[in-house]
């Protein structure tokens with residue numbers, strides 16, 4: 001699939017435009033840009049220290065050279081995490097978790113479509129049975145993506161049983177991937193985590209779980225991360241999906257979120273359309289971020 005361009009509005013533009021030589025202003029502007037783009041103060045400091053050190057050691061004076069170093073530093077840091085989706089099992093079961101409103105449903109639709117473009121046979125399980133509207137919204141997306149859906153037989157059916165039926169259908173119908181939607185909000189966090197562990201337990205009776213993807217909204221930055229803490233602690237998350245990176249100007253969140261959670265970003269959403277999801281490539285991302 002073609003890499004789309006990231007519309008961060010080139011956050012480092014002010015740092016380098018019209019600047020040929022590195023001055024103290026360059027460093028100040030760079031610090032402001034890093035913080036503004038949500039790299040987080042610690043990572044911003046580390047990047048600045050590393051760059052100052054390189055600039056001193058190699059006696060670099062050219063701002064263009066500094067820009068190249070910045071790109072490489074960011075790429076090298078992004079690449080410390082492996083973004084490869086593990087979808088070798090037949091079927092590969094993928095649980096999608098995250099709080100409501102982050103773009104979970106949209107992401108599942110886009111992900112199903114993305115897999116279709118690689119000729120994968122996909123079934124989606126609507127195991128967020130709490131709200132009928134959620135199931136209908138998901139069904140609209142699966143129809144758009146041209147993939148099958150397993151719905152609850154009645155509203156409020158045990159999510160674990162829908163998940164189980166989805167895996168059963170995937171195995172019997174020779175599907176490549178089963179994507180299971182899960183609830184994002186229950187009365188209590190404990191209840192939600194219990195529900196998720198039950199889904200996991202029941203699915204694992206039939207199949208190993210290939211990936212547990214946590215969906216995070218990039219525009220909510222550190223706040224969104226705090227909200228998702230329980231999933232990171234209890235849901236066995238294997239990778240992150242960042243949504244709404246388009247126009248968020250918060251591209252640095254990708255790096256800070258990986259460093260904070262120790263989890264790789266595996267997919268990124270950059271728009272509301274069905275084609276607006278891609279895999280994550282550190283080289284491309286660093287290039288688009290720094291320009």
Ligand SMILES: Nc1nc2c(ncn2[C@@H]2O[C@H](COP(=O)(O)OP(=O)(O)OP(=O)(O)O)[C@@H](O)[C@H]2O)c(=O)[nH]1
Pocket residue numbers: 099100101102103104105106107134137184243244245246269270271272276
């Ligand atoms: N700009 C942009 N909007 C997105 C992206 N992903 C999702 N959205 C929008 O975010 C809103 C919420 O998306 P949903 O998929 O409904 O979110 P959800 O997490 O399933 O939320 P619930 O349906 O409440 O559980 C919708 O308006 C989507 O169009 C993205 O990558 N970019």
